[in-house]
Amino acid sequence: MSPQTRIAQVLLDTRLPQLDRPFDYLIPEGFNVSVGSLVKVPLRQRKTAAQGYVVGLSDATAHTGTLAEIAEVVSPVGLLAPQTYALAEAIAERQAGSTADIVRLAIPPRYVRTEKKWREQVPQTPTARPVPTELSAVDGFSEDSWATMLQQSGRTALYLPHGGETNAQGEWTPRSCAVISRLAQSAYAAGQSLIIVVPTWRHLALYEQPLRDALPDDIVVSLHSELAPAERYRNFLLCLEQSPRVVLGTRHAVYAPVHNLSGVVVLDDSDESHSEPLAPYPHTRDIALLRGSLEGSATVFASLVPSLSVTRWVEQGYVEAIAPTTSQRAQVIPTELALGEGVEQAPARLPSQAFRAAKEALKTGPVLVQVFRTGFAPGVSCAQCREKSFCRTCSGPLRVPDGSSKPSCLWCGVTDTTWRCVHCGHDRFLPRGHGIERTLADIGKSFPGVPLVRADGQHRVSRVPNTPALVIATRGAEPLADQGYRAVLLLDGAAMLSRESIGALEDSLQAWESAIALLADDGTGFLTDVSGQPALAVSSGRYEPLLRHEVTQRQALRMPPSTRIASLSGPASVVMSAQQALEAAGGLIDVLGPVSIEGGIRVIARFSYAEGARVTRELRAIRQKLAVSRNRSQPARLRIVVDNPDRLDALLRESDEARVG
C-alpha cells in the first residue's frame, strides 16, 4: 500500500443483491490492509456492521458523500485474490447472481488458529524453485500432447484410456491416473500450478496417491469438503503461497487461488456433482472455461466419454479432442433379455450368456455387477392390476426401504402400513424395479458360495482383492479390483436410459463406461437389456456418432446444450412480472411454461449463446430491482437458475402445459 492510498473498495459479504457491489471506505492510520483482506465495516451510520473483502485500493473515490472508516481488520491475508474476484464477477454475471455468493463458495470457512500458525510459518522468500521432476512416459500419448493440452488458453477434450496397470507397490491403478499425473508433472516442471477438479469422493481416492507418487512432497494439495475444516482452510492458505501447487479437489477447488496457474482439469464433466447446488448454481465446466479466458490458462475436460457440451464444442472446433493412440478397451457384449431361454438357474434379470460368463469369470477373480439405484426397490405397484402406486398422503413416489416389508413415501416419509390398491382394491403389492438390496438378494442366491461385496454411498469400498467375489455396486461407487475385474455386468440399462430426464443418455454412457474401464484388459463386459444405437456405441466403444446425433437433435429441438436456458421460479406474480421484463428486453427464443411447483410457478426462458450475455445481464438487473422494490408484506423470492438442464425435466414431463401461446 503506497502512502497515499487511504481508500479501500470493499465487497460486502452479504446475500442481498442490492448490496452486491464494492463500497468505498477510509483506511484508518496504522491499519494493515491489502487487496483481499477481510475487514469489518460499518453500514448505515454505524448501526450495523458487515464483513467484506478489500477488492481494490485507491487514493480517490467516486462517492460524493462522506466516507466511513474500516472498523477492524479481521484478516490482513489477501484471502480474496484479485483474479478470484474477477472470476467471481464473471460467473455472477453469467449466472445472473451475486458476486458475494461466488466469493462465499471460493473461500472456505476461516480458522483463526490455523491462519495464525500459517502466517508464522509462511516462507518470506517468494517462489520456491520447482524441484526437477522425472517426467514419465504414458502409453498412447506423444510427448508433445502434454504441452498441447497445457498451452496458454488451450481448450482440450482429453479422452481417458481404459484399463489399468500394476504400480511399483503392486497395486492396480487405472491408466487414467497415469495420464492425469503426467499432466500435473508437465505443469509443475514448468514451474506452474495445475488444478484438478473431480466430481466425487471416489475420484479423490483414485487420483490422490498417484499424484503424490508422481510429484515431490508438499506439492499436491487436497481441497474438498470431506477434509476437516481446519485442514481444508490450511490447504487453501497453501495455495496462496508464491510457489506452484497441484490442487486436487471437488467443485470448489476450481477457484483455488494458486500461483502461476497453468490450467484447470475437469474430470467427468457430465457428472451432476459438478453442478453447484447453491445459488447462483454455476457448473464447474463453465467456471473452468471462464477462468481460462480470464487468466489465459488452459482448460482440459478429461473423461472416458465426452459430455454433450464437450461433444458440441469439439464439433464446433472450440475444443480440441486428444485421444490415446493405442486403445486397450476390453470387450463389451450387449445382451438382450431373452425370456424362456434355457432352464438355467439364472436370475430373472441376467441373460444366460452373461450368467454363464460371470460363473466362468468367478473361477479366477472378482466380477462387478453395476446397479442403477440404491435401496431395495425403487417403486411399488399392485400385485393384481399392476398399476403403479403413489403415496396416499402426498402422492409422492413410494419405495420399499431396506429390511422393510411396507412401502414408504420418498417425499413425506410416511410409511403405508395398510397398503391397498386404489384401482382394484387388492391388498398385495409388488416391488417395481431393482435396487441394490434386491439385486444382492436375487443374484446372491444364483451364485452360491461366492463372497458378496456391497459397495454404495453408505458402504464405501475402494478396493477389492484379486480373488473370486461378486461385487455389487451402485453406479459411481464401484471399487477398484486388483488386476481388474474378470467380468462386469451392467444391469438396469433400459431403466437408466429411459428415465424421463434430459441427462439420461449422458449419464448412462458415463456410468457404463466408467465400470467398463475397471475391467482387466482381457475381461469382458455385458450390457443387459439395451439395444439399438446405445448398445452399438457401448460394444464398439465409439460414442461420437451417438453423441453427435444427440447434439444435432438437441439443436433441432432447441434444447441444451445447443441453446442456453434460464429457469425462473417463485410466486406466480413475481415470476410473471420477471418474465414480462425479460421478454421486453429482448434476446429470447421463447419461454416454456408455466408449470406449477411448490410455492408458485416455474418458467424456462430459452436464448442463444450469442444473446447469452445480454439476457443474463438483464436477468441480474431484474433480480436486483426486485430485491429493492418488492412488496414487503410478501417476501417475494425469485429463483433464477441459469443453464441447468435438470430444470427442464419437470417441464418435459408436463409437456401438455409446457407451451405458451
Place this chain on the structure above:
DNA sequence: AGCACGCCGACT
C-alpha cells in the same frame, strides 16, 4: 436485511 424518511388517519 435493517433502518430512516415521508405523507395520510385517529388521538390527548
Place this chain on the structure above:
DNA sequence: GTCGGCGTGCTC
C-alpha cells in the same frame, strides 16, 4: 395540532 401507520429508498 401530533403520534404512528408501513410504502419507498438507501446503505460508502
